[in-house]
Amino acid sequence: MAQIHLHAESGDYAPVVLLPGDPNRSKRIAARFDGGLEKAKLVNDHRGLLGYTGTVNGVPVSVQTTGMGTPTTSIVVEELLNLGVETFIRVGTCGGFLHLDTGDVLVASAAVASSGIGPILGFNEPTAPTADFDVTNALVAAAKAEGLTTHVGPIVTSDVFYDPEPQGTARWGTRGYLGVEMESAALFLLAMRERAKGRPVRAGTILTVSDTIRDPKLVEEKRKGGNEAWYRLPEDELIQRIDRTIGAALKAAAQLGAR
Numbered sequence: 001m002a003q004i005h006l007h008a009e010s011g012d013y014a015p016v017v018l019l020p021g022d023p024n025r026s027k028r029i030a031a032r033f034d035g036g037l038e039k040a041k042l043v044n045d046h047r048g049l050l051g052y053t054g055t056v057n058g059v060p061v062s063v064q065t066t067g068m069g070t071p072t073t074s075i076v077v078e079e080l081l082n083l084g085v086e087t088f089i090r091v092g093t094c095g096g097f098l099h100l101d102t103g104d105v106l107v108a109s110a111a112v113a114s115s116g117i118g119p120i121l122g123f124n125e126p127t128a129p130t131a132d133f134d135v136t137n138a139l140v141a142a143a144k145a146e147g148l149t150t151h152v153g154p155i156v157t158s159d160v161f162y163d164p165e166p167q168g169t170a171r172w173g174t175r176g177y178l179g180v181e182m183e184s185a186a187l188f189l190l191a192m193r194e195r196a197k198g199r200p201v202r203a204g205t206i207l208t209v210s211d212t213i214r215d216p217k218l219v220e221e222k223r224k225g226g227n228e229a230w231y232r233l234p235e236d237e238l239i240q241r242i243d244r245t246i247g248a249a250l251k252a253a254a255q256l257g258a259r
Contacts, residue, residue, distance in 0.1 A: 021068050025242070030052035074121075087202050088191060109131055112156050
């Protein structure tokens with residue numbers, strides 16, 4: 001049955017779905033399916049949430065745009081669950097803390113919910129949004145096989161891009177978190193909820209470090225975002241790095257879908 005936001009039917013999506021926030025990135029991912037974009041099936045374009053289904057090395061795989069932030073991500077994931085999807089891989093970008101550099105890859109082991117979604121899905125109790133172990137391992141192995149500098153650890157999911165906190169988003173780095181983005185905690189909490197119901201739902205996240213959030217003294221080029229000093233890769237170089245991360249995500253998706 002078609003959903004409210006995803007105008008697709010059961011069977012339109014593969015059991016494994018990649019989840020970028022950007023619709024343009026969805027199109028770039030679908031273009032790397034077997035046969036390219038021409039062979040991929042457009043299964044949703046309602047509200048600009050582009051979704052495609054195809055194959056990767058003969059294994060059925062889909063890609064579905066989530067938009068930015070936990071609200072749209074939770075809507076998309078809930079509707080994909082209704083349509084029978086069982087494995088979710090978020091493919092996105094993040095700000096990196098500590099020793100991470102722009103262009104590195106970060107595979108999230110967990111995502112603290114510095115977001116309104118935590119109290120909602122956790123019923124106002126503490127939450128521990130955690131990625132699936134098998135998905136995480138597959139993403140790490142695929143990223144390393146692609147020769148990407150790969151980090152594994154906890155991240156922060158935030159509701160704000162430009163953090164008004166006086167200490168800025170960089171405060172999370174001092175606590176041992178590796179990066180910050182805006183979607184993964186919702187994905188992990190929803191997957192955990194479904195596993196508690198007995199469904200074999202699993203989720204993971206692989207991110208390209210697009211920005212580094214550092215002490216201003218450590219970077220020569222920076223811009224002001226909220227109260228923080230940022231360094232961001234030039235757009236053409238960022239796209240190249242994201243494409244390499246996409247390659248790793250597609251490899252992992254095919255492996256997970258074949259099991």
